[in-house]
Amino acid sequence: MVDFIIDETQRQLADTARRFALEVMRPAEVELDRLADPDSVFDDPRFREVLARAYQLGFHKMALPEAYGGLGLDPMTLALIWEELAAGGPGFTAGLLPLAVVARVIAFIAPDNRDLVERYVIPFCEDESGTRIGAWGSSEPEVGSDGSNYYDPRVRHQTIAVKKGDRYVINGAKSSFVSNGRIASVYLVFACLDPSLGIRGSGAFIVPADSPGVATGRSLDKIGLRVLNQAAVYFEDVEVPENHLIFPPGDDYPFFHNAIVTVGNIGVGYLAVGLLRSAYEEALRYAKQRVQWGRPIARHQLITAKLFDAYTAIETARALLWKASWLSAQNFPGDLALSLTAKVYATRQAVRHTAEMVQVLGSYGISREYLLEKMMRDAKPLEMMDGANEVLALKAAAELIGDE
Ligand SMILES: Cc1cc2nc3c(=O)[nH]c(=O)nc-3n(C[C@H](O)[C@H](O)[C@H](O)COP(=O)(O)OP(=O)(O)OC[C@H]3O[C@@H](n4cnc5c(N)ncnc54)[C@H](O)[C@@H]3O)c2cc1C
Known part of the structure; x- marks a missing residue:
């Protein structure tokens, strides 16, 4: 039921x-x-x-x-x-x-x-101290959306891993966008073991942050989500035991990567819904109190319409995400196409309607006295998080169309 x-x-x-x-x-x-x-x-x-x-x-x-x-x-x-x-x-x-x-x-x-x-x-x-922190690194300076390009053998992670006795030696760099990059205690690192297989030639390694040869860049200075740490991670002759190769390269790579993408993008979708809901609630509260032309601005129809559109976006985005979560509960990790659809939809709505909620407050909306300007800034990175929306949409569409 x-x-x-x-x-x-x-x-x-x-x-x-x-x-x-x-x-x-x-x-x-x-x-x-x-x-x-x-x-x-x-x-x-x-x-x-x-x-x-x-x-x-x-x-x-x-x-x-x-x-x-x-x-x-x-x-x-x-x-x-x-x-x-x-x-x-x-x-x-x-x-x-x-x-x-x-x-x-x-x-x-x-x-x-x-x-x-x-x-x-x-x-x-x-852990009750908040010091054991995980992060995952797939993207690199030259590998952004290409992380989902499983088909072109010329595209591969430039971070490489080489087997040496009973250990792997890793060299390379992950992009400045790795979430928790600078504060993590352990990483899941995608590194190429077999260049002839393109991106499918990558394995996934567990790499403790205190391994000799691991270094991080400065925290990313960005528009919003400034309390999310993002930083580059560098590997120079970093050695890990062979059992730290958690997923080997090969034809199952897309399944593994897509499983992370399926679960991760549902989470990003909820970030968008929660954020947008707060923006809507703030704007609604303000619109009921602010009087112009002799009545609360919530009673002016163009403002009412903005609030109604935001409410519609929240409810529809949440409904899509709940279905994606429900499918994930039935059969882990869930349905790739629906997860991506829900994420793309929710984050697009968040970007569009947080800006509209700023507009509801007029010039007060752009002031730091209110929370709205931060919410608008926080929404934008969600359109890139766990994959740029354009590419996620193409990926979802490819799932729907299927193989020839
Ligand atoms: C908040 C946040 C958190 C992140 N966390 C992590 C993390 O934890 N680990 C990690 O590894 N990475 C992380 N990333 C990186 C993220 O996965 C990449 O930014 C994303 O995959 C896009 O890559 P890119 O930025 O290099 O853009 P590019 O791939 O260079 O794309 C640039 C533009 O071109 C478009 N584009 C690219 N290819 C196509 C195509 N075939 N057709 C049409 N349009 C296309 C894109 O949609 C985009 O608009 C994070 C990013 C953000 C914003």
Whole structure:
């Protein structure tokens, strides 16, 4: 049966997330967003404090199995929580989304590998200090959307891995956009093992950040989501044990990469919905109070229409995402085409309607006195996160059309 019923446990979890996002994340995020030097955001005790509190509440391990100490939450419950977190602290939430990537990939692909589970999954679930942080690096200076080009053998990751005895040696650089790049304790790194196979020649490696030869760039100075750390990661003769090759190169590469893309993009979609919902709520509140031409501006039809359009966008984007989450719950990782469709739709709506919500406030909308200008800035990176929307749309369309 398909329904929209939220049970008591889900309601309580969503309430906890809402309170945490509004009372803890939002005030810190608003202050940190204003720091001019992006590196100083992540050295700031307020950043570390919020992260630690998020870990203490278990937001880092929500999707990990209970057998390892995770919360084992299903995709529909996660949907409710991600939206609430994003509504209060989109930057912090954008960082929380990928930080379980290493632990989740191990739990999904190599649950019987005790060495990896004991090194990277159980300690991650036990962490209450917010110091065990995961990141994944596929994109590179020369590999952006090409990360999904599985068909042209000339396209490959320039980061390379070479087998040396019972270890792999990794050399190369990941792009400045790696989420959590500068603050991660462990990476999932895509590196080429067989150049003749193009992008399919890449394997996925687990690389601890404290390995000799790992270095990071400066934190990206960007338009919005300034509390999401993004930075380049460099590898110079970095050695990892052979069991740290978690996924080998070959024809299954697209399946593996697409599984991460399917799950990741649903999360980005909830970032967009939570963010847009907050923008709509702020604008609605303002429009009911602000009087011009003798009546609250919410009663002027052009403003009413903007609010109505934003409301429609939130409800339709959420409905698409819920279906994507539901499909993920039925058959993990879910349906690639629908996940991408939902992400592209939700993020486009967020960009368009956060700008319209700024307009509802008139000139007050562009002032830092209100939250709207930050919400508009935070929305834009979502159109590139986990893949540029144009390319995700092409990828979803290719799934629908199918192979010849
Ligand atoms: C917030 C955020 C978080 C991110 N996190 C990570 C991360 O954790 N790990 C990681 O590895 N990367 C991450 N990225 C990088 C992201 O995956 C890339 O930015 C994205 O894949 C696009 O690559 P690019 O920026 O190099 O753009 P390009 O691929 O150079 O594209 C530039 C423009 O051309 C368009 N374009 C490209 N190819 C085509 C085509 N065939 N047809 C039509 N249009 C096309 C694109 O849509 C885009 O508009 C993140 C990015 C952002 C913004």
